[in-house]
Amino acid sequence: MGVLSFCFFVFWVSQVVSAQKTSDPDEVDALNKLIDYWDLRDKLNITNDPCIQNAEWANEQANPRVACDCSSSTCHITHLKIYGLDISGEIPSELFVLKELVKLDFGQNILNGTIPSEIEQLSNLQNLNLSINNFTGEVPQELGNLTKLITLGLGSNNFVGPLPPSLGKLTSLQELHVDSSGVSGPIPREFENLKSLQTLWASDNLFTGKLPDFFGALTELRNLRLQGNIARRRIGDLKGEDSVLEFLLDQKSLTILVLRNCLLSGQIPDRLGNFSRLLELDLSFNKLTGRIPDSFQDLALLQYLYLGNNSLNGQLPANIIGPNLIAIDVSFNPISGNLPQNSMKVGLSMNVVGTSINANNLQGKASGMLQCLQADFKCSNKVSSKSFSVKCGGMNQTSASGIEYEVSDGAGSSRRDKKRLGKLVGISVACVAGLVIISSVFYLWWIKEDSPRNMRI
Numbered sequence: 344m345g346v347l348s349f350c351f352f353v354f355w356v357s358q359v360v361s362a363q364k365t366s367d368p369d370e371v372d373a374l375n376k377l378i379d380y381w382d383l384r385d386k387l388n389i390t391n392d393p394c395i396q397n398a399e400w401a402n403e404q405a406n407p408r409v410a411c412d413c414s415s416s417t418c419h420i421t422h423l424k425i426y427g428l429d430i431s432g433e434i435p436s437e438l439f440v441l442k443e444l445v446k447l448d449f450g451q452n453i454l455n456g457t458i459p460s461e462i463e464q465l466s467n468l469q470n471l472n473l474s475i476n477n478f479t480g481e482v483p484q485e486l487g488n489l490t491k492l493i494t495l496g497l498g499s500n501n502f503v504g505p506l507p508p509s510l511g512k513l514t515s516l517q518e519l520h521v522d523s524s525g526v527s528g529p530i531p532r533e534f535e536n537l538k539s540l541q542t543l544w545a546s547d548n549l550f551t552g553k554l555p556d557f558f559g560a561l562t563e564l565r566n567l568r569l570q571g572n573i574a575r576r577r578i579g580d581l582k583g584e585d586s587v588l589e590f591l592l593d594q595k596s597l598t599i600l601v602l603r604n605c606l607l608s609g610q611i612p613d614r615l616g617n618f619s620r621l622l623e624l625d626l627s628f629n630k631l632t633g634r635i636p637d638s639f640q641d642l643a644l645l646q647y648l649y650l651g652n653n654s655l656n657g658q659l660p661a662n663i664i665g666p667n668l669i670a671i672d673v674s675f676n677p678i679s680g681n682l683p684q685n686s687m688k689v690g691l692s693m694n695v696v697g698t699s700i701n702a703n704n705l706q707g708k709a710s711g712m713l714q715c716l717q718a719d720f721k722c723s724n725k726v727s728s729k730s731f732s733v734k735c736g737g738m739n740q741t742s743a744s745g746i747e748y749e750v751s752d753g754a755g756s757s758r759r760d761k762k763r764l765g766k767l768v769g770i771s772v773a774c775v776a777g778l779v780i781i782s783s784v785f786y787l788w789w790i791k792e793d794s795p796r797n798m799r800i
Contacts, residue, residue, distance in 0.1 A: 366394040366411065366418040373440035374409065374420060380437070381430040383407060394418035412443065419443035421467075427451040439464045450496060451475040463488040472496040474520055482526065484509040494518040498544060501525050508533040515539055522568065523547040530555050542566040546601070554605055564594055570603030570625065594618070601625040603649070608632070611655075616641045625649040627672065632656070635673070639663050651675055651694065659683045659700070664691065673698060 371393060378387050387400055387407045394411035401410040401422075410422035420441050426448050433456035434449075444465050450472040457480035458473065465471075468489050474496035482502050486495070487509025495513070498520040506526050510519075511533025517540060527549035535557035543561075546568050558564070591600070598620050607629035615624075616638020624642075627649045634657035635650065642648075643665050651674040658680030659673065668691065675697035682700060686693060695702050 366392050366420070367443075369440055370420050370443075373437040374423075376437045377435065380432070380435050381425065381428075383425070383428070383430070386428070392418075393420065412445075421445045424448040425452070426472075429453055431455065433457075434459055436461065441465070443467055446470040448472040449476065453477060455479065457481075458483050458486075460485045462486060465489065466491070468492060470494045473500070475499040477501055479503070481505075482507055482510075482524075486510060487512045489513070490515065492516055496520040497524050498522040499524065504528065506531055510534070511536045513537065517563075518542040520544045521548065525549070527551065532557065535560055537561060539563055544568045546570040546603075554602070554607070559591060559594065562594065563596065565596055565620075566599040567594075567597060568599065568601040569605055570601050591615075595620070597621060599623045602629070604628045606630065610634075611636055613638050615639075618642065619644065621645050623647040627651040627653070629653050634658075635660060635663065635678075640665065643667065646670075648672070664688060670694075673700075 374393055375389065378384055378389065387409065389400065389409065393400070393409050394413055399405060400408060402408070406424055406426050407428065408422060408424035409420060411418045412421045421443055423441065423444060424446070427450070429452060430449070431453040434454065439461045442464060445467055447465065447468060447470070451474070454473070454476040455478065458478055460483050462483060463485035466489060469491050470493060471489065472494070475498070478500040480502065481504040482497060484507035487507060490512060492513050493515055495516060495518070499522070502525040504526065505528030506521065508531040511531060514536055516537055519537070519540060519542070522544040523546065525548065529552040530545070530550060532555070534555070538561065540561050541563050542565060544566070547570070554569070558567070595618055597618055599622060601623065603625045607626060609631065610633035611626070611631055613636040616636055619642070621642050622644055623646060625647070628651070631653040633655065635655055637660045640660050640662035644667055645665055646667050646669045648668065648670070649672045651672040653676055655673070655676040655678055657678065659678060659682070661683050663683050664671065664685040670692040672694040674694045677699065679699040680701070682702060
């Protein structure tokens with residue numbers, strides 16, 4: 344009986360202590376100021392304790408979301424999500440009172456200004472998402488002090504300058520998104536320390552230099568995207584030096600490898616066919632030469648293969664179209680020969696424009712417009728596609744069959760197109776003016792003829 348009474352007493356004390364847990368008052372005050380600053384009271388009406396049990400705003404799917412950790416005598420705010428709610432302005436200082444934050448998500452808003460250096464005060468952060476905003480200035484080096492970070496999202500912003508080398512201290516980082524962020528300069532050598540990195544998206548920036556060889560040491564990489572450049576058309580991510588693919592040959596865990604417009608040169612290594620987990624491979628718009636390796640037929644999981652706009656030659660491997668392939672693009676390469684086996688597979692998208700591949704078998708599958716783009720297919724003057732054109736810019740190119748594609752390195756239309764447009768605008772304006780004059784004369788005549796009959800007496 345005494346033991347039972349003691350157990351009941353311990354249970355009662357624990358319940359009393361649990362009931363007496365309170366939230367950190369400074370954090371509560373800071374949170375309420377943030378709510379008012381961004382006018383979120385109608386979505387997050389927290390007037391007292393944000394850490395009450397079973398609060399609707401603590402749900403994993405809630406947005407905005409506030410969640411707490413009450414494992415100690417005082418509850419602390421550990422999760423704050425305000426995603427895609429168009430909050431604007433600069434990050435207020437009240438945010439840095441929430442020093443126990445583990446996850447902070449301000450993605451897809453209209454936040455501007457620089458990321459304050461005080462961000463380093465949130466030293467418990469494991470997940471930080473500031474992507475898709477209007478942040479400016481340089482990426483602060485203080486981010487490198489958030490050594491517990493597992494994911495960091497800075498993509499789709501308006502930063503300037505290079506990525507800080509201090510990011511190399513984030514040895515626990517698994518995901519880094521800096522795509523379309525405006526950063527420039529070389530990729531810091533210190534990134535070789537990111538041994539846990541699995542995903543790196545760094546497309547559409549102004550990087551310079553050679554593709555870093557140390558990428559080969561990041562053996563946990565699964566998803567690597569380096570492509571495109573929003574500032575100068577068809578100029579690679581990494582301008583100034585040619586890069587080769589040898590440094591990647593130990594990255595056999597990759598599932599997505601996108602190195603579009605990266606000034607890659609040389610031949611495609613045959614060992615790339617050993618990357619048995621690849622789902623997507625994009626090496627288009629580079630300077631690659633030689634044949635497409637026969638080993639590519641071993642990429643059984645591959646769904647997307649893009650090799651267009653290189654200098655690859657020879658013939659397509661007979662079995663390059665694997666069981667899971669959805670799209671293959673080898674356009675604008677001096678490749679010849681016949682189509683590979685399974686080229687008529689249902690659901691397969693195949694682009695051989697600008698090659699010397701015998702694509703007659705595609706005529707029953709491709710649209711009239713795509714057929715018209717094939718090297719030896721005669722276009723009918725009766726099809727509506729004869730007046731269709733696509734102008735994407737870039738230097739002049741000559742296909743393997745000798746067809747020359749006009750140079751267009753400006754941001755707008757060519758001079759000839761502008762003249763045509765000017766003529767069309769002039770004719771349109773003249774026609775409209777004529778219609779207005781005729782309509783006005785007719786209207787005045789109608790008023791004159793009709794007014795006596797409608798006059799009140």
